Amino acid sequence: xxxxxxxxxxxxxxxxxxxxxxxxxxxxxxxTPYGTAAxxxxxxxxxxxxQLAKSKAESQGTGxxxxxxxxxxSDVIIGLSDGLTVPFxxxxxLSSLGDSKLVITGGLxxxxxxxxxxxxxxxxxxxxxxxxYLAQVKSCKQEFFQNPDILAEEIGDVLLETGASQGTINSFxxxxxxxxxxMVDFVIRFGKGLEEPAEGRQLTSALTIGISYxxxxxxxxxxxxxxxxxxxxxxxxVLIMGVTLFIFGYVKTSISLDGxxxxxxxxxGLQMMLIGGFAAGSAWALVKCIE
Numbered sequence: 001x002x003x004x005x006x007x008x009x010x011x012x013x014x015x016x017x018x019x020x021x022x023x024x025x026x027x028x029x030x031x032t033p034y035g036t037a038a039x040x041x042x043x044x045x046x047x048x049x050x051q052l053a054k055s056k057a058e059s060q061g062t063g064x065x066x067x068x069x070x071x072x073x074s075d076v077i078i079g080l081s082d083g084l085t086v087p088f089x090x091x092x093x094l095s096s097l098g099d100s101k102l103v104i105t106g107g108l109x110x111x112x113x114x115x116x117x118x119x120x121x122x123x124x125x126x127x128x129x130x131x132x133y134l135a136q137v138k139s140c141k142q143e144f145f146q147n148p149d150i151l152a153e154e155i156g157d158v159l160l161e162t163g164a165s166q167g168t169i170n171s172f173x174x175x176x177x178x179x180x181x182x183m184v185d186f187v188i189r190f191g192k193g194l195e196e197p198a199e200g201r202q203l204t205s206a207l208t209i210g211i212s213y214x215x216x217x218x219x220x221x222x223x224x225x226x227x228x229x230x231x232x233x234x235x236x237x238v239l240i241m242g243v244t245l246f247i248f249g250y251v252k253t254s255i256s257l258d259g260x261x262x263x264x265x266x267x268x269g270l271q272m273m274l275i276g277g278f279a280a281g282s283a284w285a286l287v288k289c290i291e
Contacts, residue, residue: 071198075205077252079118079212084248085276087111087217088241091224093283095234100224103233107221111214119210126202133194140184151183158190219244238280245272 090110094103144151152173159169188194198204223236249272253265 071201072204072208073255075122075208076212077256078122079209080216080248081252082114082118083213083216084219084241084245084272085279086114088220088237088276089279089283091220091237092234092280093287095224095230095237096284096288098230100227100230100233103224103230104221107217107224111217111221114217115210115214118213119206122209123202123206126197126205130197130201133188133197136192136194137184137188140187144184151187154187154191155183158186216248238277241276241280242273245276246270248272 087107087110091103091107094106097103140151155173156169159172164172220237220241223240224230224233227233227236246269249269250265252272253260253268257264
């Protein structure tokens with residue numbers, strides 16, 4: 001669980017709570033019904049602020065990639081991963097038959113069907129995620145109305161895991177209990193680790209995965225449109241895909257493992273080359289044997 005996110009949630013709840021004049025005076029004088037809770041509370045918030053500043057400083061090196069939605073980037077990677085390997089293996093296998101037209105026809109048919117299948121899978125996965133999120137929210141609301149103390153205990157456990165003092169926990173619970181919806185949101189986000197799916201997430205996921213699959217799978221087909229000899233097309237396709245797979249593995253690692261060393265990125269790029277080459281070689285050899 002993120003300390004920075006937890007700090008933001010605490011600050012949002014505290015600032016949104018209507019305080020009486022007596023509570024405001026107690027806050028200003030750093031005195032509360034909980035004794036030394038206020039100093040501990042503000043000290044914890046200051047430490048969280050420090051963590052937030054440090055996190056921002058560390059994220060400055062991520063460049064333009066940090067501007068993209070991580071879920072969208074994940075869908076792009078999923079689509080490209082399959083698109084760069086499965087159609088490549090298929091076209092390589094069909095090339096052993098010696099007919100460029102057959103390679104193009106079969107490859108395009110696979111791309112269309114594969115893109116639809118992958119997009120549908122992304123749509124169903126996103127819908128299941130949304131349904132699970134709503135079910136958890138409903139469960140937490142029912143839990144609150146049946147026994148509010150259970151949610152309070154869960155919030156206390158989450159805060160204890162972050163190292164918050166007992167005074168801070170008491171102060172936070174006193175404020176958050178004025179807004180039951182905030183208690184539910186807190187438990188969902190920090191207790192269960194769930195984020196509310198973005199609006200239109202299902203359609204976005206389906207289109208992103210499907211289009212990424214099609215674009216990745218179309219690359220190994222390109223040489224066959226410009227060559228009359230299928231073996232020449234296969235050779236050019238292998239060379240292009242070797243470079244493409246390496247670049248994909250390198251960039252994918254840069255995005256998913258921020259801050260990793262260059263050798264790790266190179267290693268992942270080489271692994272993608274080996275996986276794609278093995279799949280294509282196996283398909284080619286299989287078709288050749290059957291022929």
